[in-house]
Structure formats: structure tokens, C-alpha cells
Amino acid sequence: MTLLNELEAKNLLASYSIHVNPGLEAAGPMEAAEAATRLGFPVAIKVLSGRIAHKSDLGMVALNIPSPDCARGACDRIITAAKAIDPDATIVVETMATPGQEVIAGAKRDPQFGPIILFGMGGVFVEIFKDVSIRVAPIDHAMALEMIGEIKGYRMLQDFRGKKGVDTNALADVLVNISRLMMARDDIMELDANPVMAYEKGAVTVDARIMLKD
Amino acid sequence: MSSHPLDPLLKPHSIAVIGASKDPSKWGYKIYHNILNNHYDGDVYPVNPTAQEILGRQCYPDLASIPGEVDLAVVVIPATAAMAIVDDCGNKGVKALCVITAGFSEVGKEGEALEQELKKKTAAYGIRMLGPNTMGFVNRSIGLNCSITPRMPHKGEISFISQSGALSLALTDWAIGSHMGMNCIISTGNKADVSEADLLEYFEKDECTWTIAMYIEGLKDGRRFIESASKVKKPMLTIKAGASEAGARAAASHTGSLAGSDAVYDSAFRQSGVIRVEGVEEMFDSAMAMSTQPRPKGNRVAILSNGGGMAIMASDACERRGMQVPQLNKYTRAGIARLLPAFASVKNPVDTVAKSDYHIYKEAMRALIDDQDIDCVMAIYAHAGMTDAMEPARAVVDVLKEKYPKPVVACWMGGEDIDQVAKMFRENRVPFYSTPERAAEALRSLIEYDGFLVKKRVKR
Numbered sequence: 001m002t003l004l005n006e007l008e009a010k011n012l013l014a015s016y017s018i019h020v021n022p023g024l025e026a027a028g029p030m031e032a033a034e035a036a037t038r039l040g041f042p043v044a045i046k047v048l049s050g051r052i053a054h055k056s057d058l059g060m061v062a063l064n065i066p067s068p069d070c071a072r073g074a075c076d077r078i079i080t081a082a083k084a085i086d087p088d089a090t091i092v093v094e095t096m097a098t099p100g101q102e103v104i105a106g107a108k109r110d111p112q113f114g115p116i117i118l119f120g121m122g123g124v125f126v127e128i129f130k131d132v133s134i135r136v137a138p139i140d141h142a143m144a145l146e147m148i149g150e151i152k153g154y155r156m157l158q159d160f161r162g163k164k165g166v167d168t169n170a171l172a173d174v175l176v177n178i179s180r181l182m183m184a185r186d187d188i189m190e191l192d193a194n195p196v197m198a199y200e201k202g203a204v205t206v207d208a209r210i211m212l213k214d
Numbered sequence: 215m216s217s218h219p220l221d222p223l224l225k226p227h228s229i230a231v232i233g234a235s236k237d238p239s240k241w242g243y244k245i246y247h248n249i250l251n252n253h254y255d256g257d258v259y260p261v262n263p264t265a266q267e268i269l270g271r272q273c274y275p276d277l278a279s280i281p282g283e284v285d286l287a288v289v290v291i292p293a294t295a296a297m298a299i300v301d302d303c304g305n306k307g308v309k310a311l312c313v314i315t316a317g318f319s320e321v322g323k324e325g326e327a328l329e330q331e332l333k334k335k336t337a338a339y340g341i342r343m344l345g346p347n348t349m350g351f352v353n354r355s356i357g358l359n360c361s362i363t364p365r366m367p368h369k370g371e372i373s374f375i376s377q378s379g380a381l382s383l384a385l386t387d388w389a390i391g392s393h394m395g396m397n398c399i400i401s402t403g404n405k406a407d408v409s410e411a412d413l414l415e416y417f418e419k420d421e422c423t424w425t426i427a428m429y430i431e432g433l434k435d436g437r438r439f440i441e442s443a444s445k446v447k448k449p450m451l452t453i454k455a456g457a458s459e460a461g462a463r464a465a466a467s468h469t470g471s472l473a474g475s476d477a478v479y480d481s482a483f484r485q486s487g488v489i490r491v492e493g494v495e496e497m498f499d500s501a502m503a504m505s506t507q508p509r510p511k512g513n514r515v516a517i518l519s520n521g522g523g524m525a526i527m528a529s530d531a532c533e534r535r536g537m538q539v540p541q542l543n544k545y546t547r548a549g550i551a552r553l554l555p556a557f558a559s560v561k562n563p564v565d566t567v568a569k570s571d572y573h574i575y576k577e578a579m580r581a582l583i584d585d586q587d588i589d590c591v592m593a594i595y596a597h598a599g600m601t602d603a604m605e606p607a608r609a610v611v612d613v614l615k616e617k618y619p620k621p622v623v624a625c626w627m628g629g630e631d632i633d634q635v636a637k638m639f640r641e642n643r644v645p646f647y648s649t650p651e652r653a654a655e656a657l658r659s660l661i662e663y664d665g666f667l668v669k670k671r672v673k674r
Binding site for chain 1: 434437440467468469470473475485
């Protein structure tokens with residue numbers, strides 16, 4: 001399987017009307033500082049490579065970078081580490097998304113059922129509790145809302161202890177758009193929009209991973 | 215029922231058994247014998263070039279020499295010879311094949327190629343095929359036992375589709391032993407042609423089938439299964455074996471590792487309205503309730519019991535499964551209070567404090583069924599040996615003979631003394647269980663089924 005780099009993956013999602021946070025590719029520290037200035041601080045700096053899938057596990061993600069100096073430093077550190085694995089690695093500078101409720105939206109091509117869509121709570125909930133719901137694609141908006149309502153952590157997406165609930169319609173849109181993408185492109189084997197930041201209004205995909213059939 | 219493409223297979227007017235044998239140890243004898251010795255009234259032709267007659271019937275050297283038409287050919291000859299038979303079948307105008315013969319895709323690459331060829335050949339002649347590698351089928355509605363198990367179960371409304379031949383046979387025996395009625399039992403074999411999806415479509419239209427039960431190890435075409443199952447309004451239950459995912463691969467994505475095969479099957483079943491159960495007992499517990507009881511309008515359960523312990527276990531079991539055991543309304547309470555000693559408190563569950571007279575059970579059941587705020591009723595009797603277990607059971611049966619719009623399940627707990635009651639309940643189409651948990655599980659599946667029908671926009 002071929003792994004799209006983060007920027008390619010997010011561009012593909014964006015072309016299916018899925019909101020992603022803006023990002024610019026940079027080859028080295030100087031370019032990174034420029035890109036960061038253009039996007040506005042704080043920024044996130046991540047490795048950009050089709051060969052490095054678990055970038056945060058390798059320490060190749062730096063968040064909340066406040067200044068051009070810091071951007072240069074972070075870029076230097078990440079790119080040096082990354083080149084050891086992938087000589088073609090560059091970096092991507094992205095605006096820091098406002099913290100929100102993290103969820104995962106994903107898809108894969110199942111050998112028996114074809115494209116399937118997945119939704120779950122993000123972060124620790126998906127890793128430890130595997131709190132997810134699944135549907136065989138295609139799905140419509142109503143089915144997507146049903147998926148969202150089905151997970152155990154659903155209450156955390158609603159008004160809870162004075163905290164406002166998140167925009168489940170926006171999340172449903174993300175799922176429906178992923179479903180459209182999976183139905184249209186049968187070369188996509190696996191897809192993660194993870195995390196998707198869900199807000200009171202709207203939702204933004206902050207990181208994405210897409211695997212294509214060779 | 216108007217004609218269906220699978221009618222010649224499952225409701226044939228005439229059958230040829232290719233490879234019928236005189237030797238009682240051979241499958242070719244057993245199947246032929248079973249077709250003849252039950253209640254099938256179509257024409258049956260043994261085909262075997264080395265015999266003159268088998269079991270008193272003239273034997274034919276080949277299909278071409280059979281005088282009448284042949285709807286179904288049952289094939290019990292070696293794989294390589296089976297291939298050559300397809301042309302004979304095509305020339306004879308045979309409409310369906312039941313290929314008992316093994317040695318196809320289940321034995322590896324060579325067998326797989328042979329199976330593909332068989333599939334292609336039958337399709338070219340427009341012949342539908344069950345198997346290969348099937349243990350046959352039973353269709354109780356026409357008295358046809360086209361399988362290797364000698365006896366047929368009692369007539370009933372449950373049809374069972376099984377990917378395991380041995381399980382389908384064991385189940386036949388089990389159904390007989392437990393007085394459970396069945397309509398069709400089908401061993402699908404390798405599913406080269408006829409699959410679960412085809413059979414679901416068939417049973418949805420089959421008047422003799424009310425509930426469809428399945429044993430699935432793996433589907434060949436998951437999307438087609440979903441498409442067919444989504445159209446079915448009859449209750450569908452399935453066991454999906456092979457749930458554990460030992461050695462899950464190191465997935466490149468979260469979704470890849472989270473949406474493992476079993477999780478996807480689980481979702482697909484729910485998406486198409488198929489109730490997944492863990493094992494055979496649970497499946498038939500639920501099937502019994504579904505093929506006899508009306509749809510519940512909600513999840514509020516009333517419990518009637520002659521003992522406190524059973525009643526408490528029953529309400530725990532219901533609540534654990536997401537049902538409510540609510541307060542009874544004042545009319546119901548007043549109606550039941552009249553029947554019981556003054557010290558008995560009328561709550562839900564209703565505890566008759568050891569009374570199990572016919573009259574008390576009948577009137578209490580009536581009051582509970584009439585309660586507007588109750589959707590399902592569970593009648594419980596704990597046998598202590600000093601009362602007649604049949605008496606309250608008759609009361610339940612008699613109440614249900616009056617017109618009633620709510621599902622009722624019975625739970626009679628005891629040993630040998632309960633056997634007669636069990637038989638009486640089954641004959642009278644009252645779903646009967648030996649523990650409150652099993653009764654509660656059956657109610658839960660009725661409620662889940664109702665939820666599926668609501669989603670499929672089927673009015674109550």
C-alpha cells in the first residue's frame with residue numbers, strides 16, 4: 001500500500017468538502033519560519049513523508065510553536081531525525097487548530113463488505129476503549145447521525161455539566177463526505193481523519209492518513 | 215406463493231438421485247432412502263448404471279432414460295464424475311442441482327478450479343445449484359427429506375440456513391428432541407451458486423417460513439447479503455462463528471485495526487436488521503418467541519411468579535437487557551389484589567406467594583395483558599413439587615387462546631415434572647424457557663426485532 005503524505009491526504013479530503021486546517025510545505029528551517037509567519041502563530045510543525053506513518057510516536061510533531069525562531073528550531077530537529085528514515089522527507093507547517101472535542105472518522109475497504117465507515121471518540125477513548133461505530137457505505141446524513149449517537153461516549157458530545165455540546169451535524173457531514181469519497185475512489189484502502197476537532201459550530205480535520213492500493 | 219427461481223430446488227415436483235445406491239452404508243443410499251421414506255409425494259428416480267432396482271423402484275442407467283421431467287437432481291457421485299453429469303442435466307432440462315459431492319473448493323486449489331468450472335457449467339444451462347459439499351436439505355412443508363439424517367423435525371415455521379452441514383444435522387435431531395417445529399433446514403455447503411442472500415429472498419416469500427435462523431462462518435459477498443437482508447421483514451437471527459481475531463495484523467491506520475472483520479460483520483448485521491446471537495440455544499430461544507409472538511409496542515415488562523426469588527432474578531435479567539419492569543397501573547393492581555391473600559403486595563413483579571391455581575394465574579395474566587402501560591408479559595412458575603405444574607400452564611395457554619395483542623413468554627423452572635408442561639407449551643405455541651434469563655433474552659430479541667421493523671418502516 002502507498003501512504004499519502006499528510007498534505008496530500010488533507011487536500012484529498014478538502015476536495016470532498018471536508019474542512020481541514022491550512023498547511024504549507026517547507027523544505028527547511030528558513031522556509032518553515034516564513035510559512036509560519038504567513039499562517040500566523042501559533043503553528044504546528046510536522047514531518048511530511050509518505051514513509052512515516054506514526055509521526056508523533058517518533059517525536060516528529062511539534063505543537064504550539066509561538067515564534068519564527070522556535071519554528072526554525074523545531075523544523076531543524078524534526079527534519080534531521082526524519083532524513084534518517086526517509087531522505088525525501090520535508091515538513092508541513094499548519095495553523096494550530098483551537099482545542100475541541102477530539103473524534104475519529106475513518107474508512108476502510110473490507111474484503112467481504114467493501115467500503116465501511118467508522119466513527120469514534122478520539123484520543124484515549126479510541127485507543128483504549130475502542131468506542132466506535134461502523135457502517136457499510138454508502139451512508140446518508142441520518143445514518144451518520146445514528147452512528148454518532150451509537151457510541152458510548154455520545155454524552156460527551158452533548159451538553160454536559162455546563163459544557164456546550166458539539167456540532168453533530170458537522171460531524172455527520174464529515175462521515176457522509178468520507179463515504180462519498182470511498183464510493184468514488186476504489187483505490188483508497190484505509191483512511192483516518194484523526195483527530196477531527198469538533199466544536200460547538202463546525203468541525204476541522206487536523207490530521208489525516210490515507211492508504212492507496214499499489 | 216407465486217413461483218420462485220429456487221422452487222425447483224426446494225419444492226421440486228420430481229427428483230432424480232444420481233448415484234443412488236443399494237448399500238445402506240453409502241450416502242447415495244441414505245439420501246435416496248430418506249426422500250422415499252418420509253412424506254414426499256413427488257416422483258423419485260434412482261439413477262445408477264449398475265443397478266436394476268433400488269428399494270423397490272426401477273433404477274435408471276442415466277438421466278436421459280427417465281421417462282418424466284426432472285426438477286431436481288441430487289448428485290452423490292465423485293467430484294470428477296459429477297462434472298460430466300452437468301451436461302446430462304442440461305440436456306434433460308433439469309432445473310436445479312443439489313450437489314452432495316465433496317472434494318471441491320474445501321480441499322484446495324485443484325478443487326477450487328473444479329468448483330469454478332462446475333459453477334460456470336451449471337450457470338450456462340440456467341441450473342441453480344445448492345453446494346457442492348452440502349449435506350442436503352429438509353423441506354418439512356412438502357415432507358421432503360433430502361438429507362442424510364433419517365428423521366425430520368416436527369412441522370414448524372422456523373427455517374434454518376447453515377454453513378455447517380454437521381450442525382444442521384445435529385440441529386434436526388435436537389429440534390425433534392425438544393419438540394421444536396422447523397420448516398426448512400438447509401446445508402449450504404460451499405455456496406458456489408445458492409448463497410444465504412438467495413435463501414433469504416426465498417424465505418421472505420415462503421408462506422411456511424416465519425422466522426429465519428442462520429449459521430454463518432463467512433459470507434462470500436457481504437454487500438449482496440446486506441442488500442437481500444435489508445428487504446426481509448421476517449425475523450432473522452444469526453450465529454456468526456469465527457469471531458475471535460487472533461493475530462490481528464499491525465494495521466497502518468486506526469480504522470484498519472478498529473474495524474476488524476468481526477466488528478464489521480456485527481455492524482453489517484445490525485444495519486440490515488439481522489439479530490446476532492451467540493449460540494444455538496439462544497438462537498432457538500429467540501426464534502421460538504419470534505415465530506409465535508406479536509410485536510411488542512415497547513420494552514415495559516410485567517412479571518407474574520409464584521415465588522419471590524424467580525421474580526427478582528427475572529426483573530434483574532430484564533433490566534440488565536435494557537427493559538423496564540414498571541409499576542402496574544391502579545386498575546391492574548386492584549384486579550390482582552382481589553385474587554391474592556391480603557398480605558400479598560401487588561407490585562411488579564407480581565408474587566402470588568406460592569399460589570399457582572388455574573384461576574389465579576388466568577385472571578392475573580388477563581389483568582397484566584390488559585394493562586395499557588405494559589408491553590410484554592413473562593409468566594413464571596417455580597416447581598416445588600407440592601402443586602401441579604400443569605395447572606398454571608393451562609391457565610397461560612387458555613388466556614392466550616383469547617385474542618391477545620402482546621407478547622407473552624413462559625418460564626417454568628423444575629426438572630422431570632416440567633417435561634409434560636414443556637411439550638404442552640410447544641404444542642400450543644407458547645414460547646417456553648427453563649430459566650428467567652433465557653426468557654428475558656427472548657423478550658429482548660423481540661424488542662430488537664421490533665426496532666428493526668420500525669427502521670424498515672413496517673407499521674405495527
